[in-house]
Amino acid sequence: MVTLAEVAHHAGVSASTVSYVLSGKRSISASTKDRVERSIRELGYHPNAGARALASSRSNIIALMVPLRTDMYVPVMMEIAIAVATTARTHGYDVLLLTGEEGPEAVRRIEGSALADAMILMDVELHDERLPLIRETDRPAVLIGLPADPTGLTCVDLDFVATGAQCVEHLFGLGHREIAVIGEAPAVYERHTGFAERTLDGLRTRAGELGVRVLHRPCEGTYDALAATLARIFDERPGTTGFVVQNESAVEPLLSLLRRQGRAIPEDVSVIAICPDQVATQASVRLTSVAIPAQEMGRQAVERVVAKLRGQDVDEVALLVPELTVRASSGPGPAKG
Amino acid sequence: MVTLAEVAHHAGVSASTVSYVLSGKRSISASTKDRVERSIRELGYHPNAGARALASSRSNIIALMVPLRTDMYVPVMMEIAIAVATTARTHGYDVLLLTGEEGPEAVRRIEGSALADAMILMDVELHDERLPLIRETDRPAVLIGLPADPTGLTCVDLDFVATGAQCVEHLFGLGHREIAVIGEAPAVYERHTGFAERTLDGLRTRAGELGVRVLHRPCEGTYDALAATLARIFDERPGTTGFVVQNESAVEPLLSLLRRQGRAIPEDVSVIAICPDQVATQASVRLTSVAIPAQEMGRQAVERVVAKLRGQDVDEVALLVPELTVRASSGPGPAKG
DNA sequence: AAGGCCAGTCGAAGCGCTTCGACGCATCTA
DNA sequence: TAGATGCGTCGAAGCGCTTCGACTGGCCTT
Numbered sequence: 001m002v003t004l005a006e007v008a009h010h011a012g013v014s015a016s017t018v019s020y021v022l023s024g025k026r027s028i029s030a031s032t033k034d035r036v037e038r039s040i041r042e043l044g045y046h047p048n049a050g051a052r053a054l055a056s057s058r059s060n061i062i063a064l065m066v067p068l069r070t071d072m073y074v075p076v077m078m079e080i081a082i083a084v085a086t087t088a089r090t091h092g093y094d095v096l097l098l099t100g101e102e103g104p105e106a107v108r109r110i111e112g113s114a115l116a117d118a119m120i121l122m123d124v125e126l127h128d129e130r131l132p133l134i135r136e137t138d139r140p141a142v143l144i145g146l147p148a149d150p151t152g153l154t155c156v157d158l159d160f161v162a163t164g165a166q167c168v169e170h171l172f173g174l175g176h177r178e179i180a181v182i183g184e185a186p187a188v189y190e191r192h193t194g195f196a197e198r199t200l201d202g203l204r205t206r207a208g209e210l211g212v213r214v215l216h217r218p219c220e221g222t223y224d225a226l227a228a229t230l231a232r233i234f235d236e237r238p239g240t241t242g243f244v245v246q247n248e249s250a251v252e253p254l255l256s257l258l259r260r261q262g263r264a265i266p267e268d269v270s271v272i273a274i275c276p277d278q279v280a281t282q283a284s285v286r287l288t289s290v291a292i293p294a295q296e297m298g299r300q301a302v303e304r305v306v307a308k309l310r311g312q313d314v315d316e317v318a319l320l321v322p323e324l325t326v327r328a329s330s331g332p333g334p335a336k337g
Numbered sequence: 338m339v340t341l342a343e344v345a346h347h348a349g350v351s352a353s354t355v356s357y358v359l360s361g362k363r364s365i366s367a368s369t370k371d372r373v374e375r376s377i378r379e380l381g382y383h384p385n386a387g388a389r390a391l392a393s394s395r396s397n398i399i400a401l402m403v404p405l406r407t408d409m410y411v412p413v414m415m416e417i418a419i420a421v422a423t424t425a426r427t428h429g430y431d432v433l434l435l436t437g438e439e440g441p442e443a444v445r446r447i448e449g450s451a452l453a454d455a456m457i458l459m460d461v462e463l464h465d466e467r468l469p470l471i472r473e474t475d476r477p478a479v480l481i482g483l484p485a486d487p488t489g490l491t492c493v494d495l496d497f498v499a500t501g502a503q504c505v506e507h508l509f510g511l512g513h514r515e516i517a518v519i520g521e522a523p524a525v526y527e528r529h530t531g532f533a534e535r536t537l538d539g540l541r542t543r544a545g546e547l548g549v550r551v552l553h554r555p556c557e558g559t560y561d562a563l564a565a566t567l568a569r570i571f572d573e574r575p576g577t578t579g580f581v582v583q584n585e586s587a588v589e590p591l592l593s594l595l596r597r598q599g600r601a602i603p604e605d606v607s608v609i610a611i612c613p614d615q616v617a618t619q620a621s622v623r624l625t626s627v628a629i630p631a632q633e634m635g636r637q638a639v640e641r642v643v644a645k646l647r648g649q650d651v652d653e654v655a656l657l658v659p660e661l662t663v664r665a666s667s668g669p670g671p672a673k674g
Numbered sequence: 675a676a677g678g679c680c681a682g683t684c685g686a687a688g689c690g691c692t693t694c695g696a697c698g699c700a701t702c703t704a
Numbered sequence: 705t706a707g708a709t710g711c712g713t714c715g716a717a718g719c720g721c722t723t724c725g726a727c728t729g730g731c732c733t734t
Contacts, residue, residue, distance in 0.1 A: 046449025056723090086436050112382070281559070388690035393692055
């Protein structure tokens with residue numbers, strides 16, 4: 001392994017000079033700099049991460065806590081994770097992947113061992129156990145998601161309240177007055193995951209204002225579960241003509257079941273999904289949808305965490321504005337009787 | 338931050354003693370051990386990762402290189418990644434998430450900086466650029482996937498040749514003699530990703546032996562792309578009665594299109610998928626499938642990498658035996674005429 | 675011409691840990 | 705009873721880097 005000392009010797013300078021060339025923290029003459037940089041290249045030098053971390057107490061690592069459960073909103077998670085990793089690299093950071101399994105203990109471990117300089121938490125619950133720890137630590141942290149009380153925390157999330165409202169408005173605008181919401185799996189609500197509840201809030205509030213009836217049903221993403229849910233919905237509200245789907249994996253089953261029942265989309269029923277654009281455009285009907293900007297969320301989380309590491313101030317809560325794209329799955333509702 | 342020295346002082350022993358309690362590399366009396374462990378707990382001590390890495394030249398980190406592309410076989414990748422992270426933790430390792438973006442350079446960087454003790458590579462191409470580097474380094478590495486020449490490498494993968502063969506055998510056993518294969522997106526083949534080509538090999542070879550006609554068509558996972566592909570298939574081979582689907586996202590569109598065309602599953606056509614069990618059971622028809630054991634692959638990759646880190650010998654290539662589960666999407670083929 | 679200043683460089687002191695050799699003491703062996 | 709053996713512990717020497725203070729020479733002031 002090539003060391004700083006060897007580079008220094010090769011370039012005929014002292015170790016500290018090489019270090020300053022690398023960090024740019026002191027001015028170095030152009031000629032020296034050139035020589036050092038050439039030596040670095042010729043020897044194929046890479047600074048030792050451990051030594052650097054020890055000496056500078058900065059590891060250049062950002063920890064990313066992803067949910068353990070792999071059964072829900074997987075594409076979104078994956079997209080965020082990859083966006084986080086690539087964005088982090090552009091700032092010189094690497095990403096440490098932590099699963100939710102360790103729980104709050106992971107936060108303590110990272111903090112104590114100085115393994116990472118900062119943390120990004122995904123899948124934040126309304127009353128997340130990790131939050132007290134995050135508030136105490138002076139290591140920067142950014143949440144992807146919005147807890148019940150974001151005081152003192154930095155959060156990045158889609159504005160799910162507005163998202164819910166937009167869905168209702170769109171359907172209302174088309175003439176729909178009875179809407180069913182196919183929600184996430186019941187477990188998501190039991191865990192009080194922020195986004196699910198907030199979407200619902202937005203939906204209900206706006207529906208109340210507009211005089212639209214809303215029926216919400218959590219639902220697993222399986223075909224069978226959806227069939228049962230759908231049956232119950234039409235049983236309870238036969239006049240339902242609009243659907244809002246929050247559970248990605250429920251999209252195809254829903255379309256397929258509606259078709260089988262002879263309900264045409266969008267002639268008889270309109271469907272609007274809350275999902276990444278990719279899902280919306282790949283579905284068997286091009287779906288009207290509000291996009292979940294997964295990449296953007298990952299990117300922004302990193303930008304914020306890096307800004308904090310630089311000591312810059314960062315707004316506490318950044319809510320991305322939802323964008324609704326009209327595609328082929330929504331159309332005029334029933335003529336008023 | 339609590340340091341080793343503080344723990345030592347608190348427990349009334351020397352720093353090295355605390356270190357030996359932690360590592361167990363020398364025997365320590367029960368009473369001393371107790372005292373030290375109590376001090377550790379009371380002070381909430383966590384060893385500094387950088388210092389430890391520097392002194393021991395082991396970082397206790399495993400690097401995981403995931404593909405950059407987020408558009409393909411995402412659930413499989415995510416499951417593997419999470420399995421890797423959780424399994425690694427049980428062995429005391431953390432996982433560093435690298436995207437394919439950096440390419441071979443990432444291998445050099447990790448190697449040079451001693452950031453990770455070992456690497457796990459996903460999404461291995463047949464002639465992957467990273468392989469020469471992996472072969473040279475003495476840092477343990479495990480591939481998830483199988484390159485053209487695995488000499489000197491440790492690989493974990495599903496036996497995709499056998500997988501392809503099993504699919505053909507199953508359909509042949511049911512009486513099907515004309516089979517269409519809905520493959521991965523063309524890009525996957527262009528990159529010569531191992532698993533896709535190997536599956537095809539297995540399919541074709543066994544089909545040749547059994548006298549089954551096989552038509553292979555790469556296909557994007559969108560509804561439209563699949564509709565076009567399907568049309569061409571039936572155009573070219575009207576007698577096709579069996580489908581093998583390798584592209585997860587093509588599953589639902591295929592089922593839906595077949596239904597629309599009035600082809601009943603499994604009465605008129607049989608469909609068999611190569612996908613995680615979860616996908617197979619959630620589809621609108623419970624799919625006969627050969628499972629992609631994503632978690633198992635992640636787990637085994639870690640076990641192997643950890644074994645290598647301990648200096649144990651590890652078989653070069655571990656191919657998991659594919660398991661076909663018969664569900665509702667496959668049935669007797671056309672009566673022989 | 676003397677003083678001050680700054681850019682450019684160096685030396686040395688750690689950062690917190692692991693690990694090697696050494697030491698003291700008790701126990702065994704011959 | 706002398707020497708060998710082993711266990712449990714300690715001190716000290718790094719691991720490879722960053723960073724602080726100090727030094728040197730040139731250039732600007734006055």
